[in-house]
Amino acid sequence: MARLKRKRSGGGWHAIRYTLAKGREAGGIWKLYRAMRTKNACKTCALGMGGQRGGMVNELGHFPEVCKKSLQAMVADMQGAISPDFWKRFPVAQLKQFTPRELEHCGRLVTPVLYQQGESHYRPIPWSEAFQRITAKLKELSAEETFWYFSGRSSNEAGFLLQLFARLYGTNNVNNCSYYCHQASGVGLASITGSGTATLLLEDVENADVVFLIGGNPASNHPRLMRTLMQVRRQGGQVIVVNPVVETGLVNFKIPSDVRSLLFGSKIASQYVQVNIGGDMALLVGIAKRLDELGAVDEVFLTQHCQGWPEWAASIREARWEDLTAQSGVSRDQIDRLAEIYAGSKRAVFGWTMGITHHLNGVENVQAIGNLALMRGMVGKPGAGLMPIRGHSNVQGIGSVGVTPKLKEAIFTRLQDVLGVTLPTTPGLDTLACMEGATAGRQKLGFCLGGNLYGSNPDSQYADRALSNLDMLVQMNTTLNTGHAHGLAAETIILPVLARDEEPQPTTQESMFNYIRFSDGGPGRLDGPKSEIEVIATIARGVLGDNPHPIDWHAMGDAKQIRQAIAKIVPGFEPLSEIDRTKAEFQIDGRTFHQPRFATPDGKARLHVVSPPALVDAPNTLRLMTVRSEGQFNTVVYEDDDIYRGVQGRDVILLHPVDIERLGLNEQSKVTVESDTGSLPNIQVHRFDQIKPGNALMYYPEANVLVGREVDPHSRTPAFKNIVVRLRVEG
Ligand SMILES: Nc1nc2c(c(=O)[nH]1)N[C@H]1C(S)=C(S)[C@@H](COP(=O)(O)OP(=O)(O)OC[C@H]3O[C@@H](n4cnc5c(=O)[nH]c(N)nc54)[C@H](O)[C@@H]3O)O[C@H]1N2
């Protein structure tokens, strides 16, 4: 099969050449540059840049901050419109054959379209008809028969408004993509510090002397973190990468905006720990156990500022070394070395991503990280702390402003008191529970603010059946994705919306460091799409009426008014009341812990007794992770090749040569990959020395056919990174 020459480092000249090529696609590099520099928060990951300091500037004021992903997202939004005859030319049957990349490249959605089961095609409809159909259906159904799914790309204002509408309509079936993403981090962190977000600031990471980077591939998914990691190394600090795959960009990265790095490359990992999929907890317990043996535990901190140390100490002392090394796949020597490095650290930061959360014990994984950090007093002081490296650019903000089934107590009370409304008190459904409800016919209408609910779900066939069982599915999107071709309800309506930098009014976003950015918006690029806020306010008015009591939905079409409401209701968001005048972006109060005084009732942090899961596999099985390639953003694929892993195409399974031989395969083999949930035929075997033997890698969203629907009981997140599979040779 065709192999790409694997790159020796991430970033670099490739990224620069890529920028120039993308500039040409966008109609000129200058045009693209101007678009990138507008005062809008970056659209891709939650590391955050842009806003009032101007595009490509981070919260420390560093410029130019640039990455391929932000360019891809921008160029995608600068595409031309999907032509009206597109809908006549391509029946749904054909859209189903399109790859994620082909769907994304069809162009921008500019007119509402309707698909009705039994028909062959979508057809464009006027906005008035779309609104009429949606409001009529919502009036016909009871609120509990509906669910509301939010992606993390929309603004705080749109998120707040839609959840408010859903609740006043009468349901708490309100959730966001977090349940398939960082929910385990939120739940885990809240159980440790009393607050569900990062405990630190970007500058703390830059000042750390040890950074643990566990289960993430920021070289592709958070490229701007690479500068920070380079900085840590230049100051003599260490970066410890824990990952089953040796990711090229985490070994060496050429930061395009740094001349020295661009020319000579920057070493990122000082220690590369190849752990088994799901072996992180065993490794973390091992490091904790060794730390304790070395007497390198901060007993004073643990006694004064924490609860749970005696129980955790007993548990790690009981753990057996042979179990820990077998489960983690990491040698005793390496664990000892890691413990020694950590014992010598004065300021350690623990960062993690989906390699930690996408497991049935995701919350416990996060708690194990928290335990290790607390054992040396690394939470509650500058230069140290816990850092979930978030996904979507505003996923954290969406959660902060109330897009969760259960509202935080303070938000619930203030909504009722300040707005004079009565809110439902039902528990509300998480994302998977909504899919189960749809399958059983309990939920009949799904409303999606952005995202790709079908594509992001585990068990694609089940997701297809669940969504097809709905009476109505409404999706507000900018471009086409697989969720517009599969899982179509009796009536599916797609509403075209404006991207953040095309909004007629300013909006706000929250970064993973709890920093609120103010985005100016800007002129629309195409005729047709509407602002998310306008669409939501129109539907709310249509359903709940024009009467301004208790909520004036007409006034709520004004983003300023929504900000006033958020400022009064969401703790920490008070400065929003002045932001239209001052344009002053701000740090949300009460979430950064530079002192060992936490947000728990007694002010102490908590350690939790957790133990590694048993990972016993039948012979001839492999443990599969589903991940992102270099050329995609979630279910949106910009390029089919994965340049850093040297892979061409996406219908592949990456295996270590040892496994290829063990299973009697070779590099020409085509296999069917089977799990207990589903099977994927016609998959090319790809020899990949960089993966730890016994583990395999495939690309999301295609591989979701294989992912089961079991979830972590605490975070309700599926094991997207931990699927037992068997391979059957074809032909
Ligand atoms: N370019 C780009 N940027 C993105 C995204 C994107 O799709 N494209 N998505 C955004 C979103 S929503 C998110 S949530 C983040 C995702 O960011 P990441 O979490 O970095 O993304 P993934 O590709 O899912 O997987 C991450 C890494 O986890 C490792 N891994 C898999 N299983 C395990 C395990 O059991 N243990 C350990 N230690 N490691 C494991 C894989 O080898 C891989 O390197 O990125 C955000 N940014």
Ligand SMILES: Nc1nc2c(c(=O)[nH]1)N[C@H]1C(S)=C(S)[C@@H](COP(=O)(O)OP(=O)(O)OC[C@H]3O[C@@H](n4cnc5c(=O)[nH]c(N)nc54)[C@H](O)[C@@H]3O)O[C@H]1N2
């Ligand atoms: N197997 C497997 N499954 C996974 C994962 C995995 O690693 N493996 N990762 C999980 C994770 S971490 C996540 S976050 C989810 C992703 O879940 P989602 O957030 O649901 O999916 P995305 O693919 O990011 O959504 C892309 C769509 O968003 C729309 N969009 C873009 N910008 C805007 C905007 O400004 N407004 C609106 N309204 N729409 C916009 C575009 O139409 C685009 O098609 O998938 C999860 N599923």
Ligand SMILES: [Mo]
């Ligand atoms: Mo995510």
